[in-house]
Amino acid sequence: MASGQANDLKRQVLALKAHWKKGAPKDMRATFADDPKRFSRYSLQLDDLLLDWSKCLVDDEALSLLGEMAKVAKVEERRDAMFAGKPINNTEGRAVLHIALRNRSGKPIKVDGEDVMPGVKEVLDRMAAFANGLRSGEIKGAKNKPITDIVNIGIGGSDLGPAMATLAMSPYHDGPKAHFVSNIDSAHIADTLAGLDPATTLIIIASKTFTTIETMTNAKAARKWIADALGENAVGKHFAAVSTALDKVDAFGIPADRIFGFWDWVGGRYSIWSAIGLPLMIAIGPENFGRFLDGAHAMDEHFRKTPLKKNLPMMLGLIGYWHRAISGYTSRAVIPYDQRLARLPAYLQQLDMESNGKGVTIDGKPVTGPTGPVVWGEPGTNGQHAFFQLLHQGTDTIPVEFIVAAKGHEPQLDNQHEMLLANCLAQSEALMRGRTLDEAKAQLAAKNLPKSEVNRIAPHRVFTGNRPSITIIHDLLDPYTLGRLIALYEHRVFVEAQLYGINAFDQWGVELGKELATELLPVVSGDVKPKDKDASTQGLVAHLRKRRGK
């Protein structure tokens, strides 16, 4: 980064911080009262998708300073470089083109002068033929029985995306049932396979690198499960694989027509749109999978073409940056008021934290401010009865992102959907409004409590309020909507990364633990003595060896 740009960024951060301290709204009740148009001015809509940040502690000046920050950080230029297939992942020398996987425009996208779209289409077509064959029962197992269950073995991006989306799309399931195994913990594969019949089960090994220890170990266990039950020759008919490392898949013994490739320009946590989405496609069918891609493409087009102030991912990113880097909030809660989005927080955790949990800038210099926040969450209304106490009255401010559909999939239970909606709106209102001491006292006094009791209890019933939240509403959680929602979050992560000045597309931080685990395996097994280890690790190893009789 040129020193001129670095200085401009520093100046902009200082201006934002000064405004946060002195000018930005702090009393949201008054702010709403002063500006009846606040909701319409601080919300955006793309078709049925509404993004409302009016309950955040921002004003026109904050938004204008954030807009300038985006200009200085060259967010739009970086976005265009990503869409143009430039190698913006500079530590791995790769383009970042998950957008090509859902490019429905018919236009080419080039990497090093070569159009990647024919390859994308070819894999999608092969996935569709395979999915249709399984769904119709034409593709059978070794015992000539149709496949009723799919087990996806993968971890991280090779698990969270398809697992999250498959659950989210359950109203559209009309194919074999999908199961997901990720953990190296033997409990995961044992419990998953326990209820399944090998003769009607297909195992998909999903791994970009085809080296991930958890996936390879679970794949071997599944291979044995199939071979023990159906014979070694049955393996080919009960396995498929998704990977970029085609040579390694071949060595595992999976027939070529059951191998679905993708490319090094697709990051693991951005790979749901690739063949990694195969379990989802098998469950909901190629047509619905196509709508899922359409939704993401619509968001890509919006992100690419819309001016900053009308651009949903840009605004979501700017507000996210405001919360993390300027207001200093260390985490954000994502609360889908949608049971079928129960895995969305975990999915977004990887997307956001593996992308933006970085300590050096794109030039390898230590960052000078905070980077990505902790992302966590659970579906509402469940969270209300668990951790919302802290969100409302705890000593940390944690911005909340509420996600909800205007309509549910169960019209016969629409009253329950209305209760869900009321709860969702009530929580964001409560976080914003709070309850003053006087209001708490008045409420207690109305119950005819003695004054001493009113004074004693009232402080416990005070809510500070002014706790920011964003609300995202779509009409119905269908494949299109889900694709659009995920793409919104992907681009938001991108925008924030540019503002932090970091590379969102590598993940070196996962390496050290992997290296040490490989080193520790023979130590834990008892084959090798621990040496050059700290006292804690040595003590833990000794304890485990003793308890395990090693």
Ligand code: F6P
């Ligand atoms: O350990 C982190 C990671 O590399 C993720 O980035 C990735 O999604 C996951 O592991 C799985 O990797 P693979 O698909 O290569 O098995």
